[in-house]
Amino acid sequence: MSVQALGTNEIPSCHGGLENLDVEYDYDLEDVEGELPADIRATFYRNGPGRQRIGDSKYGHWFDGDGMLCQFTFNEGKAHFRNRYVRTPKYIEETAAQKVLYRGFGTQVPGGFLSNFLKMPANPANTSTVYHGGHLLALNEGGKPWELQPGSLDTLGEFTYDGQLEPSMVFSAHGKVHSRTGDYINYGAGVSGFGLKGPKPCINMYRIDPEGTLFKKAQIPLDNFPFCHDFALSDKYAIFFLGSIVFGNMMPVILGTRTISDQVTFDES
Template identity: 30%
Template sequence: MQRRYLLKAMAAVGAGLSLPHANVFGQTAVSNTINVKHLFNQAIQKDDALIGLADVQQNYTEQSLKIDGKLPKDIHGYFYRNGPAKHERGEQRYQHLFEGDGMLQRFAIGEGKIKHIGKFVNTPKYAHEESAKRFMFDGPDTKLTVSSAVAHADTINTANTNIIPVGDDLWALWEGGSASVIDKASLSFKNFANLGENSQYGDKLKRLPFSAHPKIEANGDIWNFGYNAAGTIVLYHLSAQGKTKNVGLINTDFRAGMLHDFLITHKHILLILPSITKDASAHGMFTSIRFNKHQPMKVMVLDKNTLKLARQYELPPGFAFHFGNAWEEADGSIYFDASLYSDVKILHEMSHIMQGKHIAKPATSNTCLYHLKANGSVDYQRLKENSEFPRVSNYLTGLKNRYLYHVGNTHDGLWSDSIYRVDWHNDTVESYDYGKEYIVEEHIPIAQDNNENNGYLIGTALHVPSKRTCLNIFNVAKLSDGPITRAWLPYHLPLGFHGNYSAA
């Protein structure tokens, strides 16, 4: 009886994302009354830092990079990144950074060389629009003059946010629909993952939302969620091969339109609901999101075995895109960190910069460490350093970590220009300042021998004056010494979101 009810509920969630001739984001998109492409082209002539948001016309062919410094012999694998890159077709430019079609970057590292290749994710949306040589579908915030009907979420799946290894494949992730299965060798799109295939769920999970921030445990198990705008959240437990082990549903009544990230411990799932609401009078998914300073953040703690709610906490109002890690102590208390904003201004700034608007005082976030006590009370500490894209060593996902890595801003500008390592054991912070001429992207720790203090930090940065992107490798124990390896591309790559390292 319980399984039959669950499958019926799954079908209802899927139906909510597959209405013909409807905008699956639940809002009418913004009408283009101005030429956004023209405004952006005017702005980029005055501000070279916008080149990372310029449209990419074609794939990047494989080439070897020029290496400064010494490449460690014990790094042998692939560093992947994903992010939006197709922002324009014809005279049309997307109005929000989250709308562009995804492009995968692969850096093959080993034998004293680093090779790079970049390739658009050839989703059905991208393939159709490439053939038509125009955008065919409305985006979350962008309305076309002529738009085709949207049959279901994967019709407009841009696969533009993250990329993870799953079995013998890669999965390119978006948060509104399915994971895109990618061939590791060619980086070619194969199909959309059907999570229920070869399991008791069959096609009941097909096209359900699957977030771009899964958590992968040391044994390879994959945990994730999918958010529906009606407030229903699907919970997933998959094997390392991507086969569904368990799935559940929880009704959160959180209808703000967006939930980007979550966390796990070794026993629980943490859904952190930020202090945001939806303005029904506004048009567009992201445009309609508002911060509510009177609405506490809510933490829903769910049992990983039953996928049922165990307890809840309320935190001071705040907003976070990203969390680094969570762990649980023997007494049942839980710690987790967040790159915390005091409002949701950052979400709208991502629209402003795509339209060439100047941002005088950019939004900032800081690392906040929360302590959810077993008695229901909460403590937290907030660090002074600006913080985004927090990461921990992969083998510690859901377990207690000493070090947290993130990017941030030292020079009070719009872009991140520095990297940081927070040591929770002694509450110290070590950093490296690239310099204000760099735009620094997410950096990922690579632990050697499952030793958090032995390994490397790897990430990309765009050098604005020379208009080139470089891949950088740091010794985690000597972060402030700067990169031990810097590998240069002869051109710049589009600014991306997330990625991962996979050993060869």
């Protein structure tokens, strides 16, 4: 992967969203209509899947594309753009091998169920980003945050809030900053234990103060595994909409015969 100045993108605009962006850019934005106000001094970040193929293989779902951060910096009437891939183990190892090595939300490793047996989907860090408590984080629904260095966008590593995010905990891509306290409130799907009917689903809640310390955790027990994409936040409550789209039997996923996306189903009850 190379870092280059501005080049030409030959991908048609109607197809570009699902095509690979193989170049990491670093350049001043000179094509400006009018003038940028000189008193705007800020940086705007975006995150999304930057590639959908590796070597001769295509990922089975666009949720599995490797995360790429885009950074737009405004200063003294000028704008600067930089983009970098998040250097997760998945990105580094698959780039070197030029083939699929990790399972995903809708992707299987070639080789049948034995190549996927008991293997958890990788975290591509590709869904959103947040800057809070002095940390720039790339987020995904099914894993922990990945921290990057503001400015250079160098990947610093997986971020666990000083170990407060335990190995089994995930951290969603749709946290909210509390408008009054400045706390960052997020959640993640989890398992609170196992019973006669199998794993007991739950939502793990996290509260991080403005300095970046995770100081409060809580669990909300659930009856099933809903496809819980987002939530709303009021002054006193986190509000979740638990709809009829759920994750069904996960045993085929554990055994390596099906992907998580295969098991998304509609619960008529």
